[in-house]
Amino acid sequence: MKRALAVFTLITTLVAAPHPAAAATVAADASYRTLSTAHHPDWMRAVPDATGLAALSLPGTHDTMAIHGGGPTQTQEDFGDSGGTLTAQLAAGIRMIDIRARVNGGNTFTIHHGAVYQHANFDDVLDKLAAFLGAHPSETVVMRLKQECTGELGSCTDAPGQLSFPDIFDLYAAKRPALFWQPSIQRGTAAATPTLGAIRGKLVLAVLHGAFGGPIEHYGLIQFLDWNGTSTYVQDNYNVPNIGAIATKRDQVRRFLDATDAGDPTKMYVNFTSGASAFVQPQWCAGGALWVPGVNPFLLDYLNQGHVTHRTGMVVMDFPGGGLIDRLIRFNPGFSASA
Template identity: 50%
Template sequence: MPGRTVRATAALALALSVALPATASAAPHCASITEATNPDWMAALPDGSSLAQLSIPGTHQSLSLHGGDLTQTQENHGDSAETLTAQLRAGIRAIDIRVRRYDDLFTLHHGPFYQNANFADVLREADEFLAEHPGEVVLMRLKAECTGEIGSCADHNSSLDVGQILDRYRREDPHGGVLYDPAGGAVPTLGEVRGKVVLAVLQNAHGGLLPGRGLGQFTADTWDEYVQDRYEVPTVFDIDDKWFAVRDHLARTAAGDPSRMFVNFSSGSSPVAHPNTVACGAPGIRGVNDYALEHLTGQAPSRTGVVLMDFPGAALVNAIIAANPDRRAAR
């Protein structure tokens, strides 16, 4: 089909010719996350509020800073999880951590690229932030990254599985006490877990959920009901389709069971549509973050659920926080 060939060729040429910055652009939807300051936004919410009821801004591949445009998903505010602290101060309360098993410990990876941070760094930075802001809660998706396949990484010298290594951190790391595992139970209330990092899901390298870990509502059978993660964006001309998936899941969340947590990945990529491009756009092409900011500021949804983003700008973080009941009146 000649039309499709021309379209794909144009997409490839545009993706290769547009030199986007390694960090987010200056447009409001992708302006620096450090322009947002929300270190205590959960503290004003009632203890009885379920985490499922809230609108929670988060980051996808939260500490993926190295490896080039194809793998970088966040602004770089320092290695050893210093970037995490910048995100938490801005108001991010959901994080996506990808780990390699290395000598029965966790190092952080995106594919084959080490991200100059270890899981102990994540625990330290989160624990120190929560000690200073004890009214807050951080949700964590923890996923094994290494499949051993081409383009991925391989685990090294580890006899313990992902769950066993996580439990080792909880027992032995000086900051391990910050971790809270619902152990397959219900979504907790804020009052039950303030000052904690709550394990939402624990996944193996191929995405399978480890039973009895994290929130019990997430199973192989219910994953697609509660989670939108259409991550493949073949070309820059398919960014609209990614946004439609995000928009539809926002509507599903607003109308859904308030006792259930909904998770919406706004991220996407491909070899010719890099994470920054999908999130922030390119000349003549809108990014998902731009669509999302316009949607959230125009419609004031009753609940966004957890939104995991690449390169979220300050305005987008603020808009998600503002969707919480105690914030809407101030919009």
């Protein structure tokens, strides 16, 4: 049902979405569309090695590479093709990424958002990550990798005659043993939650998702073996059916922040602030539309008001602003949330 809704949403968005004039233009601000005003390429240097991954507050991006396709499919500011946008995000302080891949000829992955090719390949993603982590060895990046194509109307279709999605991933991982934190890419044995000291300079695979949801085999971290949509530790209520429902999405983000702050400190929490539908573009949910404030400015205000005192978990955003990234980073050990 969830996948059918996603397909319907994509189709109707492309052919029947309201004209942009239906939503007021929202100016960029500290929470929205100002990623380049943040510059934190080495922020994890201040965090003690013994800090568990679950204790960190990680700014993240939803559909990290989605810069093409216009209002219905773009989720991030455009800083260039072939991974240029990812490089900009990493330099700003983003440390959790959401990569969507199509199986292409030659047993390779190309990066898609639905049917729209994002002018980048998985090698571009890994090249940019290797370059960044090589230059900034105090840092780590957590990645969710998802098979994007369902083959249904409105989605992309994987190239025929290729290896399976996990088999192709294994080929990529085998070529870059120094890039990946190895316990997270073992196909049959998921990894326990690591400390930061164990994963500095490495890419950590959180989960490998199949096209119709649900993790593939046992890649990633033990805690996320049951990551299939919204659950106790993941908030991904992405369907925002109309502009008024942006308020509901704001409340879902707020409630999950509160649950994260008060929850089990050994567990990782993933809070998606993104949302869209046939009648709501990702930029409207993030920045606001007509009379309804967006999730991003609400989130920055909520954090600034002191409602969260310990951690935010992984906050996965569309069009994050520099001020919002700054604020999230300050919740980490070694920083002052009130600074």
